[in-house]
């Protein structure tokens with residue numbers, strides 16, 4: 387399942403990528419189309435050609451692409467993830483093997499030689515963790531590890547889904 391996430395939902399975009407979903411953010415298409423904001427018809431055209439589901443809070447956009455779009459209600463990232471899970475069965479199980487870079491949507495690669503990322507992370511992080519992953523996009527190369535951030539997401543998510 388691939389997504390195109392509407393503007394104003396940048397945080398959701400990053401979460402979907404971290405959980406392994408191939409996700410394009412509407413704001414990232416501003417340069418691609420060289421128009422700001424990107425008009426609905428171009429978003430729909432892009433999503434349709436690339437076989438992507440549109441996730442939006444914009445009701446008119448949702449109505450124009452109803453069969454292949456998801457309309458989110460309310461506010462808040464965990465609320466959104468909850469709706470995606472309950473209404474559409476979209477699962478959020480983290481693993482580095484399937485995770486994508488939250489910044490650029492590229493796949494991650496395991497760092498085989500820890501010393502190669504020494505200058506990219508804090509000293510405590512470097513010393514504390516042994517398993518690191520890095521974005522495969524050479525223009526990005528963001529470094530990831532199984533730290534408190536991902537554990538916090540999993541904890542909150544588990545809690546949200548449990549309580550319904």
Ligand SMILES: [Zn+2]
Pocket residue numbers: 487488489490491492521522523526527528
């Ligand atoms: Zn990246």
